[in-house]
Amino acid sequence: MTPAAHPLAPELRLVSVRDLAWLTGSLALVIAPHALRAPWWLTLLTLCLFAWRFYYALDRVPLPSRWLVLAVAGAAMLGVWIEYRTLFGRQPGIVLLMLFAGLKLLETRTHRDAAAAAFLGYILIITNFLYTQSIPTAVLMGAALFAITATLIGFSAPNRAPRPNLRTAALLLAHAVPVAAALFVLFPRVDTPLWGLPRDAYAAMTGLSETMSPGNLSSLALSDAIAFRAEFEGGLPAQALRYWRGPVMWDFDGRTWRSAEYVPARFAPPARGRAAYRYGVVLEPHNRTWLFALESAASVPRSARYSGDGQILAPLPVRTRLRYDLSSVLAPEPRVQETPALLRRALRLPPGFNPQALALAAQWRAAARNQDEVVSRAVSFLRQGRYAYTLEPPLLGADSVDEFLFDTKAGFCEHFSSAFVFLMRAAGVPARVVTGYQGGELNPVDRIITVRQSDAHAWTEVFLPARGWVRVDPTAVAVPGRVESGLARAMAQTEQALMQRPEFRWLRDLRYQWEAAAHKWNIWVLGYNPERQRELMNLVGIRATDWRALTATLFTVLGVMTALLLLWSLRHVVRPDPVERAWRAFCAKLAAQGVERSPNEGPRDYAERAARALPAARRAILLIGALYIGLRYGPHPSARRANQLRHLVRSLRLT
Amino acid sequence: MIGGILARNPRLANWLYGFEPPERGTVVLGHRRVYIVPARLGWLYGAALAILLIGSINYQLGLGFALTFLLAGLGLAGMVHTARNLTRIGVSAGRAQPVFAGERAQFRLHLDSRARFDRPAILARHLGSGSQLVVDIPQLSIAEVVLEAPAARRGWLPIGRLLLETRFPLGLFRAWTYVEPDARCLVYPKPERSPLPPPAAHAAGAAQRAPAAGNEDFSGLRSYQLSDSPRHVAWKAVARSDQMLTKQFTGETAAELWLDGQLLPAGLGLEQRLSRLAGWVLAAQRSGAHYGLRLPGVEIAPGRGDSHAGACLRALALYPPP
Numbered sequence: 001m002t003p004a005a006h007p008l009a010p011e012l013r014l015v016s017v018r019d020l021a022w023l024t025g026s027l028a029l030v031i032a033p034h035a036l037r038a039p040w041w042l043t044l045l046t047l048c049l050f051a052w053r054f055y056y057a058l059d060r061v062p063l064p065s066r067w068l069v070l071a072v073a074g075a076a077m078l079g080v081w082i083e084y085r086t087l088f089g090r091q092p093g094i095v096l097l098m099l100f101a102g103l104k105l106l107e108t109r110t111h112r113d114a115a116a117a118a119f120l121g122y123i124l125i126i127t128n129f130l131y132t133q134s135i136p137t138a139v140l141m142g143a144a145l146f147a148i149t150a151t152l153i154g155f156s157a158p159n160r161a162p163r164p165n166l167r168t169a170a171l172l173l174a175h176a177v178p179v180a181a182a183l184f185v186l187f188p189r190v191d192t193p194l195w196g197l198p199r200d201a202y203a204a205m206t207g208l209s210e211t212m213s214p215g216n217l218s219s220l221a222l223s224d225a226i227a228f229r230a231e232f233e234g235g236l237p238a239q240a241l242r243y244w245r246g247p248v249m250w251d252f253d254g255r256t257w258r259s260a261e262y263v264p265a266r267f268a269p270p271a272r273g274r275a276a277y278r279y280g281v282v283l284e285p286h287n288r289t290w291l292f293a294l295e296s297a298a299s300v301p302r303s304a305r306y307s308g309d310g311q312i313l314a315p316l317p318v319r320t321r322l323r324y325d326l327s328s329v330l331a332p333e334p335r336v337q338e339t340p341a342l343l344r345r346a347l348r349l350p351p352g353f354n355p356q357a358l359a360l361a362a363q364w365r366a367a368a369r370n371q372d373e374v375v376s377r378a379v380s381f382l383r384q385g386r387y388a389y390t391l392e393p394p395l396l397g398a399d400s401v402d403e404f405l406f407d408t409k410a411g412f413c414e415h416f417s418s419a420f421v422f423l424m425r426a427a428g429v430p431a432r433v434v435t436g437y438q439g440g441e442l443n444p445v446d447r448i449i450t451v452r453q454s455d456a457h458a459w460t461e462v463f464l465p466a467r468g469w470v471r472v473d474p475t476a477v478a479v480p481g482r483v484e485s486g487l488a489r490a491m492a493q494t495e496q497a498l499m500q501r502p503e504f505r506w507l508r509d510l511r512y513q514w515e516a517a518a519h520k521w522n523i524w525v526l527g528y529n530p531e532r533q534r535e536l537m538n539l540v541g542i543r544a545t546d547w548r549a550l551t552a553t554l555f556t557v558l559g560v561m562t563a564l565l566l567l568w569s570l571r572h573v574v575r576p577d578p579v580e581r582a583w584r585a586f587c588a589k590l591a592a593q594g595v596e597r598s599p600n601e602g603p604r605d606y607a608e609r610a611a612r613a614l615p616a617a618r619r620a621i622l623l624i625g626a627l628y629i630g631l632r633y634g635p636h637p638s639a640r641r642a643n644q645l646r647h648l649v650r651s652l653r654l655t
Numbered sequence: 656m657i658g659g660i661l662a663r664n665p666r667l668a669n670w671l672y673g674f675e676p677p678e679r680g681t682v683v684l685g686h687r688r689v690y691i692v693p694a695r696l697g698w699l700y701g702a703a704l705a706i707l708l709i710g711s712i713n714y715q716l717g718l719g720f721a722l723t724f725l726l727a728g729l730g731l732a733g734m735v736h737t738a739r740n741l742t743r744i745g746v747s748a749g750r751a752q753p754v755f756a757g758e759r760a761q762f763r764l765h766l767d768s769r770a771r772f773d774r775p776a777i778l779a780r781h782l783g784s785g786s787q788l789v790v791d792i793p794q795l796s797i798a799e800v801v802l803e804a805p806a807a808r809r810g811w812l813p814i815g816r817l818l819l820e821t822r823f824p825l826g827l828f829r830a831w832t833y834v835e836p837d838a839r840c841l842v843y844p845k846p847e848r849s850p851l852p853p854p855a856a857h858a859a860g861a862a863q864r865a866p867a868a869g870n871e872d873f874s875g876l877r878s879y880q881l882s883d884s885p886r887h888v889a890w891k892a893v894a895r896s897d898q899m900l901t902k903q904f905t906g907e908t909a910a911e912l913w914l915d916g917q918l919l920p921a922g923l924g925l926e927q928r929l930s931r932l933a934g935w936v937l938a939a940q941r942s943g944a945h946y947g948l949r950l951p952g953v954e955i956a957p958g959r960g961d962s963h964a965g966a967c968l969r970a971l972a973l974y975p976p977p
Binding site: 006007008010111112115116119120122123125126129130133137138141145149152153155156157158159160164168171172173175176177178179180181183184187189190319320525526527528529558561562565566568569570572573574599 | 679680686694695696699700703706707710711712714715716717718719720721722723724725726727728729731732733735736738739742743769770771772773775776778787788789791795820821822823824825826829837
């Protein structure tokens, strides 16, 4: 029944230069962010492929042979393999996809190939989200989506001008948004990936690690990336009290501190303290299990647990933005019980390092009456030591603590905390290094505290028999400015970031506004997970939130939306005017009596013939005919006449 | 397969497509008779959506979900828009010029947009002949499509079933409808070339009227009459004088010519007779003769001109008269 040549079949319609221009333009928009990340030669190659295709289109020569295209593809894949040593994994996969978009263009002859390339463009959009899902990315990709859609419309309507095609694309997207919103809210979400991800899937995540050695916190301090945001329900703790506790380091090998895989102890959270805070944290993914909490956490989020040294651990590494609620108390009441094995571990030191520090500690130990006094001697030693706080500390040799304490006297928080714990242990006071974040910036717009990687900090905890574990921040002792006014002020010598200067206040305010928006975006768009879905469904009164209830609701909503769309689609259709409708009703009434109007019969002839055939209604029929002729062809059609016509037709009785 | 079944059972097809052909006047395509299925590209699009959804779930991409669902919404909106592109078009057929059997009838089809939006890329196809055309209908206006169908036999040729199809805007869906307007084309018998019969005894009385106007020798100009053949219009003179003028000739064959079925050899079948008569009508018309047509049950008085020829050919096409 269908002949071979179907003028609407995409496989039979050749792409025009205009189609090609639209297609390459929209693909370039999608690829643009990747071009910054991909190796330069690949970006260049993709651009060359685009240009090559245009050369063919403008010169009207046949496309290159399949073998040539395959050869280019093979060479490019070899290049990718040399670059990454694999073809699988996220980054190589994406650059290959980018390459294929260019190659697909090169063999695009018909609209079917072109449409396939456009669909590839849709898929390339999502690959950008693997790197960033920020608002600017979303806006750029929205533009790309719009462009690709307009391109597809151009394929279907080759004779139409681009402007109406753009208008249609906007209309289509406007109609798609409510459907998309319903799907976004109601589509049943799952928590876990469907299968294993490539090994480099989480390579981009930054944050604290399980180890601490000179230099790794200071490199983190240069990063402006956000670690987490915290929103407090009531009052806020002061800047100097905002210690966000993270991994605890126990074991020292002379250079690197390591956290313990397992701490054989039970941790009991503090019940009371001087002040209590309730707050929610939105943690950026860091691919580790620990969660950050204001010192000292009095509760754990659901499904998380305490480790023996008081860390809060999630069951799985945090790989998506995670929101949790917590409460913390300041200055908890002392808890002096501790597992003896743990205390022994907190005294262990590697033999043969830092003889000067060992000697100093031995001296303190001999002179002091108790451990409290040892600690206070150490604190005053640091305070009077004229230590400098710097992001670029001098390199240290094997006896890193000795060199820092007595020689270079300049370091970052990891140097201070490492040296302090070393001294404490050498003096017989159990001590451990705690890493985490200190401070955070309060956004006055939404009262949310943003903690960045640059707020990464290391401090110490010492165990005193009367007071239990007590926090001592040697950096704060030696360089008081660090904790009171944040990192930027403490760096007196290093140049300040532009934003931090007082005269750029307006810039900072703008940034606050932007970050408040970004936070909302993170929570509601990016962080919309099964839990949030459940909360929202409970809010609107859908109790049973298993996937069946969600699916049923979803389909109901989608059905209603489709019906509304259909109603809309008939809105701009022109209906016959009332006079025409009345005339048609009249013809239908006569036809039911066997007097059918033949298509070429004028109204006058028809009315006269009908009047002869149905003499009982003669007057009415002739009047209707005359009225209709007057309204249709007469010089001054009046509304009164039209109403009269409608009334007459309605009241016409023929039986 | 389904197409085959429907072709064999027109009543089933009519029931399925919801109309009883032929449809009089302007046929407005209601949404109930517009069918829609995903095109092949639509399935490809669906596969791309599945990839996007799996990727979003696997990598927990909030924006990935947003993109996937936006594209799903786009597909749904595209479906409605595709159906809308066809719904409520008014289809009516124009007059088709008569043709001779063996030629191709040309049916004019008027597609009335009846909407305040344009309807691009609508395919109209004559199912019987495969003749097809893609038109764009601008908003609130009418597009004309000419579809050809082979005219095999003399008589009335109904237009037959037409397909209207569109894939606009995204090409993901294919919406179509069938329509069979009340349009027909008159098909004259295939003319057979043969020498004209001599002006027979019947012509005797008319012979005195000579000299009658023929088309052999140019004798002057007169003002144009509607029945004059365009071949005789003095175009050069028209260009000069701004008035339609016809060249007048003095003919020799001024005699009345009767094209009588009885003059044909007895062995011919009806169709052959009609064919030969049609050939005679054309030849007589060309020669400018004053001719009439006579067949059992039909007699057309002698005359000349295009409308006279039309009347004769029509009688032949529809022979025997009802």
